[in-house]
Amino acid sequence: MEKNQMQPVDIYGNQFKRAGFVLVLLLGTFLTIINQTLLVTALPKIMGDLDINAIDAQWLITSFMLISGIMIPTTAFLLNTITNRTLFFIAMGSFAVGTVICALSTTFTTLLIGRIIQAMGSGLMIPLMQTLMFMVYPVERRGEAMGLVGVVIAFSPAIAPTVSGWIVDSFDWRYLFYILLPIVGINILLAFFYMKNIIKLTKPKLDVFSLILSSLGLGLLLYGISIAGNVGWQNMTSWISCIIGVVVVILFTHRQLKLAQPFLEVKVFKSRTFTLSTIIVAIIFMTMIASEILLPIYTQTIKEFSALQSGLILLPGALVLGVISPIAGKLIDKHGIKKIATIGMLILTIASLPFVFLTKETATWWIVSLYSLRMLGMGLVMIPLATVGINALPNELISHGSAINNTVRQVFASLGSAIMVGVMSATVIKYNNNFDGTSALLKGLNYGFMSAFLLIVVAFILCFFIKSTNYLKETD
CATH class of the missing domain: 1.10.287 (Helix Hairpins)
Structure with a gap:
């Protein structure tokens, strides 16, 4: 293949180095996504410091998910209206301003405002990154490209509780934001050199x-x-x-x-591959986020571990996910999606079942092993399926497909948490009169994990309807 076919070009036809471009995108996305779950283990400290109740504190996470979800669909329109370089700086600039406000917050109101401004940048950044990654890699290498994306999208929220647990156990919770600021600054500086305009504007x-x-x-x-x-x-x-x-x-x-000229092209759902893959990925993602809420409740309440110890239990699984995602991307480039997805879903289903039967005596090594196995299965399925789904769309619809894919995933992530935590809470209330508080909570956690397992079974069944063809452009 000739050199000019190997290297991507900007809108002026000039070649540029893909490595720097990709680094800026992935680092920016890592910073924004890690904030989705960064405060989960820090909420008790924040509640004590700012003198707020649990419901108010929960809005620090809820508002982030809410605003991000609202912003994501606008990216398809903005990517055809504003240059992608400008949009990147708007997204990272918003995130940086919000992070500064959060770091300097002394009241709940200012902290909440900071989180909302952060979320505006995050909602723009995620689909922006996904769209641009598809545009700078040739079709036959998009699995590899999205494997790198998988490291960020799945690894960031998985590692956040460990980082957060260590910081809140050792320092003031505001250091959660202080440590982000220099990295944000470095990424914005790198973007001045490496971020190029690659999407021709249609000005809808x-x-x-x-x-x-x-x-x-x-x-x-x-x-x-x-x-x-x-x-x-x-x-x-x-x-x-x-x-x-x-x-x-x-x-x-x-x-x-x-x-x-639709604001968001919903006709992408005419693609059977895109529709199925989006639903399956959303289900898997919702069980992942919900499990990362339920498992710390189990380890900190039932096992009486510290926030740091709880986070460390999740760390091996996060590392497995980070390692397997790029490997899975290369595997689908070579072998197609059907075989890889089936194996991944089988592993995920088998590893999810034992969580339904957790007890107070369950060995820590067993929990770590099962969680790591779950992450292995997710790594083989989640990003590869998302890649195949968006790859089934023509190039002019990739920005719309990315926006819709991320919107659905965001809604399902919130829905998963609400369902599984709701199942847990309802079970605790039901058994509270017959059991002590710890036993009732354990029963609730078992039922919460049961709901996750049933959803994974549904996703597994849907996987059999995905076409084995990997890069078919559907026109029906």
């Missing part, structure tokens, strides 16, 4: 009503799910918010099908 007309419907529908849906996750599904506000949110999302979808 903004349909303001679509923007309103998208933001309102997703906002209400995520808000309702978040309330359910915090106080339970018996709350009528959560149901009303979710129902109205779903109705508005349906109206938004109907409008997109009628527009000549």
Whole structure:
């Protein structure tokens, strides 16, 4: 292959070094994604320092997920309106400002504002990175490229509890943000040299009503799910918010099908491969995020481990996920998705079942081994399937596919936490009169992990409907 075919080019036809471009994208995405779960183990310290209750503290995580989810669909429009270089600086700039506010916060209000500004940058950054990675790699190497993305998307939230546990056990919780600032600064500096414009702008007309419907529908849906996750599904506000949110999302979808220049091209769901892979990946991701909430509850409450010890239990699994993701990407480039996904889902299903039967006496090494095995299965399935799904779309729809893929994953992540924590809480209430508090909580955790296992079984079944062909461009 000739050199000019090997190296990507910018919109002016000039070649540039892919390695620096990719490094800037992945580092920026790592910084934004790690914040999704960075505060999970730090909330008790923040509650004590700022004198807030658990429900208020939970909004520091909920607001981040909520705003990120609202921002993600706008990237498809923005990538065709603003140069990708400018959009990158807007995303990282917003994240940097939010991080500074969080680091300097002395009240709950300022900390919450900082988290919201951070989330605006994060919501733009994730689909931006995914779209650009697809554009700078040839079709036959996109599995390898998305393997690198998998290291970031899956590894970041997995390692965050370990980092957070160490920091809050040893230092002030504000150091969670202090340590991010120099890395953010370095990444922005590198972007001045390596970030290039590679997407030709089409300047679509903004349909303001679509923007309103998208933001309102997703906002209400995520808000309702978040309330359910915090106080339970018996709350009528959560149901009303979710129902109205779903109705508005349906109206938004109907409008997109009628527009000549849709705000978000929902016709990507005509691709069977894209639709199936998006659903399967979202289910797997929701069980991963929910398990990373349930497992620390088990280790810190039932096993009475510290935040750091709890995080260290998750660390080997995070490392396994980080190692297997790029390997899995290369495997699908060579062998296709069917075989790799089936093996990965089988491993994931088998490794998930024992969590249903956790007891107070379950050995720590057994938990670490099972969790690592789960991460191995996820690494073989999650990013490879996402790659094949988006690769089934023509290049002009990749930005829309990335935005939709990430939006669905964000909604499912919130839904997974709400469902599994809700199942756990409902079970604890049910058994509280018959058992002591610890036994009731353990029963709740078992049922929470059972719901995760059942969802994984559903994803496994759906995997058999994925086409074995890897890089087919569907036109139907």
